[in-house]
Amino acid sequence: MNDSLANGGEDREDPVRRVFLALWPDDATRAALHHVARSLPRGRGVPTAHLHLTLAFPGNVGIDVADCLAERLNFLAFSPIPLVLDRLGHFAGPRVTWIGPRRAPEALEQLAAEARGLCLACGVRADARPFVPHVTLRRFARPSTCLDLDEPMHWFADTLVLVESGNDGHPGPYRLLARWPEK
Structure with a gap:
């Protein structure tokens, strides 16, 4: 991994980074997700670049932990995963509407477990909530019922990333800290 990608292309010495490990959509999938988000009536759409x-989600971590995660991202046993996003749902607590698979593929469940293991190996526990695979489409959304989609989306998830959200541990713009495979 090159140093400019590992530190976001800048020389930063933030004491805290708010980070997460994720699957990163290609441009066509991102556009399709944006289209679905725009069709939903409630809430504020997530910026297309943030899908x-x-x-x-390790959350707020020291720069040494973020560096560890970035350096070891390619240690995850990752092969592209075909996903079928065929369900809309809502999380009441954070007030978000999402799209995800009705049934998560075993490869996705395994990758999420390995991502949590990587967090532990780097000295931090990831969020302990059960893994519910989803892409957040709208924030500040009012409750709605879960709904199976008539026309599911297909996503060949082939990019794994470590993302910093915001600055100095506060939510905000996204910056890729590491990508696998490297491009």
Whole structure:
């Protein structure tokens, strides 16, 4: 991994980074997700550039942990995963509407477990909530019922990333810290 990607292309010495490990959509999938998000009536759309499927959320970590995660991202046993996004859902607590698979493929469940294991290997526990694979489409959304889609989306998930969200541990713009495979 080159140093400019590992540190976001800048020389930064932030004491805290808010990070997560995720599958990163290609441009066509990102556009299709954006189209679905725009069709939903409630909430504020997630910026198209922020659409992703979180595998593990270590949250606010020191720069040494973020560097460890970036350096070891390619240690995960990752092969592209064909996903069928065929369900809309809602999380009431964070007030988000999402799209995800009705049934998660075993390869996706395994990758999420390995991502949590990588967090532990780097000295931090990822969020302990059960893994519910989803892509957040709208925030500040009012409750809605889960709904199976008539026309599911197909995504060949072939890019794994470590993302920093915001600056100095506060939510905000995304910056890729590492990508696998490297491009």
